[in-house]
Amino acid sequence: MTPTNTTNPLNPTQPASAVPFDYLVYIGRFEPLHNGHFAMLRQALAQARTVIVVLGSAGGARTVKNPFTADERRQMIEGAVAAWDAARVADLRFVVVRDYYESARWTAAVRAVAGAVIDAPAHGTPRVGLFGHFKDASSGYLNDFPGWELVPQPSFGQLNAADVRRQWFEQQGACKGWRACCRSRWPRSCASSPGAKRSRPCWPSTASCRTTAAAGRPRRIRRSS
Template sequence: MTTFDTAVVIGRFQPFHKGHATLLNTALSRAQRVVVVLGSAYRARDAKNPFTWEERAAMIGLTLSEADRARVSYLPVRDLYDDKRWQAAVSAGIAERSDGTPEKIALVGFNKDASSYYLGLFPDWEYIAAPREHEVDATDLRRVMFEGEDEDATSALLAGLTHPKIHHYLRGWLRQSFVAGLRAEHAAIVRYKRAWKSAPFEPIFVTVDAVVKAAGYVLLVQRGGDMGKGLWALPGGFLEPRERLLQSAIRELREETGLATLTVTLEAAFKEVAVFDHPDRSQRGRTITHAHFFDLGNTRLPEVTGADDAALAQWMPIEAIAGMEEQIFEDHFAVLDRFLGIRT
């Protein structure tokens, strides 16, 4: 059996369950050092990503012996919605953990479904297919966590699917105050998808968003509905049947912020549009958005007020956005970064 210097395990682990433990144990059996790549790091909590990367690392650590904990390190990687950039970020993070000498690296995983395509992004690493010993899915676990009304019944279901120490961890975690908001969001998403269940084809939604820059500020709204309630987002919404994209972006901008700027001024300030189409960018389903960038220049900030789906509209200093990543809805931080260069 070939042994490796480093074995890599990649996942979101939302939460870490017995199937994930099989991956980790396989990696520990094949290499002295193991790096667990924690995907979807640095993002706001939501019903699909309820645990921070630190919480996930803590859960994994609970399942390990003291000796194995010393062999495992964690690499948090944010969602970049760009496979080449994401692959480069993971590869760079693994390289930083070596001493500079050439290493034999293994990637441990199993091809669950189409979402496992990322396993093919690392051709220089040897792929090791781990056995699938447990028919358990994190999606089902989250459903148990957020739909269970009886604490004891929920606990009993989780006990059969997770390590005893993680089961204990989850019991305490589910009692935290923010979990009520995650439950409400989960329920809203279930209702949303149920409304489209009878459609002959799975729907693909088209939306628009507006990135409005002025005098070193960008215009954001605070979401008021159950999905992403309290998180900061770009003003935007669904394209209506008879609208052009730019017309729709300006309409949504006005409806959610009351932006006191003439349409002719906004049209003159429009610089470019970019499409964001990652299949997993929205919990609502396949949602393709067209983000419109407006630059009003070094002008006095127009008055705004939250309305429609927005509880609040506010001009935010662009220099503050980098520190707000974990407070921003879905992929809107990536959209802001695309136009404003937040991380550069």
């Protein structure tokens, strides 16, 4: 599919053909998408015709660490981008990869799913970059993709998804915590996405969530009766 954008939304005087990359690969769990992720995504879209969003930790049961399905996360991201610049939603490609707990296998899986959506231009080879932020030691994977030009980004604030999840659980029940997190940390449209709304009732009591986290083992979180 040919990307539809004709101008760079962060610099409307710049035509889309002037952006440096054909594709930027942006890997994340987005559990949940927050304003830091969204700021990075806008920067990626400003530098590429197409952004390939790799949704990690896909396919498993809901846990405290991974509360959203890949499809719910996709809906959050699409909703946030649509509210910012609806035309750019067509320039997103979503792929999923499960956890492998072995670096080489995980890296190969990311290359395979991203490579499947990269189209060669009419002339030459597509310019592909890897977009990300070196947050801590867990970001070392950004060095594991030779051939994809690394495009490191600064931190956009001090947000991280673990803090958003923790705040959600600790504020007098899931629904109240959800609303408080949304107001301060989430793209406004993200919180109202169908995926986000569907996930809210799936959370048990805060005490039960803490028990699950302390146990350190995945457990399906079921809808309470």
